[in-house]
Amino acid sequence: MGREGEVIATLLPQFERLHPDIEVRVQQLPWSAAHQKLLTAFAGEATPDLCQLGNSWIPEFAALEALEPLETSVAGSSVVRSADYFPGIWQTNVVEGRLYGVPWYVDTRLLFYRRDLLAQAGFPSPPRTWSEWRQMLAAIKARVGPDRYSVLLPLNEFEPLLVLALQQPEPLLRDGGRFGNFETPGFRRALEFYREAFTNGWAPPVENTQVPNAWEELGRGYYSFYISGPWSIGEFKRRLPPEEQGSWMTAPMPGPEGPGASLAGGSSLVIFRRSQHKPEAWLLLEFLSSPAVQRRFYDLTGDLPPRRSTWEAPELADDVYTRAFREQLERVKPAPRVPQLERIVTEMRLMAARVVHGDLSIDEGTRELDRTVDAVLAKRRWMLAREAGR
Amino acid sequence: MRAGLAGWVFAAPALLVIGAFFFVPVLGAFAVSLTDFDLYALADLRNLRFVGLDNYRELLRSGDFWSALGNTCYFVAAGVPLSIGASLATALLVNSRLTLLPAFFRTVFFAPVVATLVAVALVWRYLLHTRYGLINWGLGGLGLRPIDWLGNPHWAMPAIILFAVWKNFGYNMIIFVAALQSIPEDLYEAAHLDGANGWQEFSRVTLPLLRPTMMLVGVLTVAGYFQLFAEPYVMTEGGPLQSTMSVLYLMYEQGFKWWNLGSASAIAFLLFLIVLAVTALELHFSRRRESA
Numbered sequence: 001m002g003r004e005g006e007v008i009a010t011l012l013p014q015f016e017r018l019h020p021d022i023e024v025r026v027q028q029l030p031w032s033a034a035h036q037k038l039l040t041a042f043a044g045e046a047t048p049d050l051c052q053l054g055n056s057w058i059p060e061f062a063a064l065e066a067l068e069p070l071e072t073s074v075a076g077s078s079v080v081r082s083a084d085y086f087p088g089i090w091q092t093n094v095v096e097g098r099l100y101g102v103p104w105y106v107d108t109r110l111l112f113y114r115r116d117l118l119a120q121a122g123f124p125s126p127p128r129t130w131s132e133w134r135q136m137l138a139a140i141k142a143r144v145g146p147d148r149y150s151v152l153l154p155l156n157e158f159e160p161l162l163v164l165a166l167q168q169p170e171p172l173l174r175d176g177g178r179f180g181n182f183e184t185p186g187f188r189r190a191l192e193f194y195r196e197a198f199t200n201g202w203a204p205p206v207e208n209t210q211v212p213n214a215w216e217e218l219g220r221g222y223y224s225f226y227i228s229g230p231w232s233i234g235e236f237k238r239r240l241p242p243e244e245q246g247s248w249m250t251a252p253m254p255g256p257e258g259p260g261a262s263l264a265g266g267s268s269l270v271i272f273r274r275s276q277h278k279p280e281a282w283l284l285l286e287f288l289s290s291p292a293v294q295r296r297f298y299d300l301t302g303d304l305p306p307r308r309s310t311w312e313a314p315e316l317a318d319d320v321y322t323r324a325f326r327e328q329l330e331r332v333k334p335a336p337r338v339p340q341l342e343r344i345v346t347e348m349r350l351m352a353a354r355v356v357h358g359d360l361s362i363d364e365g366t367r368e369l370d371r372t373v374d375a376v377l378a379k380r381r382w383m384l385a386r387e388a389g390r
Numbered sequence: 391m392r393a394g395l396a397g398w399v400f401a402a403p404a405l406l407v408i409g410a411f412f413f414v415p416v417l418g419a420f421a422v423s424l425t426d427f428d429l430y431a432l433a434d435l436r437n438l439r440f441v442g443l444d445n446y447r448e449l450l451r452s453g454d455f456w457s458a459l460g461n462t463c464y465f466v467a468a469g470v471p472l473s474i475g476a477s478l479a480t481a482l483l484v485n486s487r488l489t490l491l492p493a494f495f496r497t498v499f500f501a502p503v504v505a506t507l508v509a510v511a512l513v514w515r516y517l518l519h520t521r522y523g524l525i526n527w528g529l530g531g532l533g534l535r536p537i538d539w540l541g542n543p544h545w546a547m548p549a550i551i552l553f554a555v556w557k558n559f560g561y562n563m564i565i566f567v568a569a570l571q572s573i574p575e576d577l578y579e580a581a582h583l584d585g586a587n588g589w590q591e592f593s594r595v596t597l598p599l600l601r602p603t604m605m606l607v608g609v610l611t612v613a614g615y616f617q618l619f620a621e622p623y624v625m626t627e628g629g630p631l632q633s634t635m636s637v638l639y640l641m642y643e644q645g646f647k648w649w650n651l652g653s654a655s656a657i658a659f660l661l662f663l664i665v666l667a668v669t670a671l672e673l674h675f676s677r678r679r680e681s682a
Contacts, residue, residue, distance in 0.1 A: 042432070043432060207540075354631060383437065
């Protein structure tokens, strides 16, 4: 999919040399159409053998019973060793106790920030806790005045709030993903912090369509903190002029009390249940999972590898920008693993925007969100009850 | 009898095509709207439940549907008169004998209709940008404060209406130009001889003779504007605060984002009934006016 779909063509000749009897045909999908095309392929019984799948989609395709469980293959494999993978990322592939995918590359969110602006405000290093972060946000806002801000939290992106929520002790769904669990002290704390960022003028109340070039805006100092993922490293390197290159840096997410968790995102490799070539697909999966191939993949795409041993490579271990990601990856948590995840986080984002706008209080917002999410999960409860009765 | 049979035989190909590609899918969609067809049902049809009219009941109880319907009605109520007014005004201008290069202006005004929506939406997003946009720059020149067009829930729909009117008025303009050209010149001459001024000529000659065209344009535009989707899809994604969420957009989200095809089909049917009712009302009123 996307860039990965283009790059894989350069990795495959090596695989085909190792296994001359296997011919690999690649079909590229654009990310924007991938989800729909795969569901259509499932309905039309034309799913591929091996496929890259965004790890938040795995529960959905698992619910369709479209994916081949991989526990036995992994147990017998000398290449794919689960202990070598970052645990939070590995967990995203486990649904109801079964393993449906092997992480291919990882994607988590953390802070991109302006070192120089932070230093001018009197802070030599990035925040480790929310209270340090609050002080910095307030100090920067006091310096830049009414037309500039401290942090960008686009109101149409769910990820920033989801990261703050994942840092809390309570899970976002309760009773095995049967009900919403948003009226907890933890989620309210996250929502409170999120709202505070807007009411104090730390974050501009905008959607990302109004900040079409978030990287250059950080370079211009429109805000000093930006929560984003690994792809932004390349974007900053490419888009900021040379004289601004020294001004930005990455840092792990601060948490409520100390270094905080972030979202375990990324893509996995899955094998479809209907595949006629499962052993061959597994060989290719192993090939793509080996540290040597993952290093080449990183060189080609900048996608961060999910295995600790791959991270020992000097181009990753010694890079000043990826270092924060290496630290963050030890502290990533999967989002709730239910097929309705995307709907749930969308409802969360819509509710949060109304809270920020002042239409709802924290109490009303969390109560309404629990009610909406309970309704979204109604069919799932019925399915689970029926399975239990069988 | 034989003539009747021949008629059916001649009509059969068309009827078959209409049946296969219109009535069968519509009946299928109605059947789906009585079930809770979703992702689980896609996995295994045994997970499908017949729910009767529950989808409809739930929609009529949900705030999302009513607010989407409200937004759509706002768009229709403001957008249709503006759009038809702009079409008529430009048609009169383009058709005027005083206009230089009428063919050139006809082309210019028609250009937005054929321009790719996504491309022009991007341009409009820049025009409407709060800090860098040309429109706010112009407002600033008039001493007005900048407006957060696409970020403020009160201004997003007016911005969408402005964009949609600009995008669509050229089409109706062409229909009006054709109608204006079919009005016989001697009627204007007669009115002129009777001492009618320009406004009287317009209101007593032009408008009455445009009435059938007006009705056609009205029905087409209302039905088209009720199906608001692409403009918010590319400009605002339904936001901010769901203020540009239309009924059709809601259907798209339910159906193709969340795979609740039962609920999405129910929305489609409700929208169909609403458009049918509004069109029937329009026809009723215009007939009454004609007979009056």
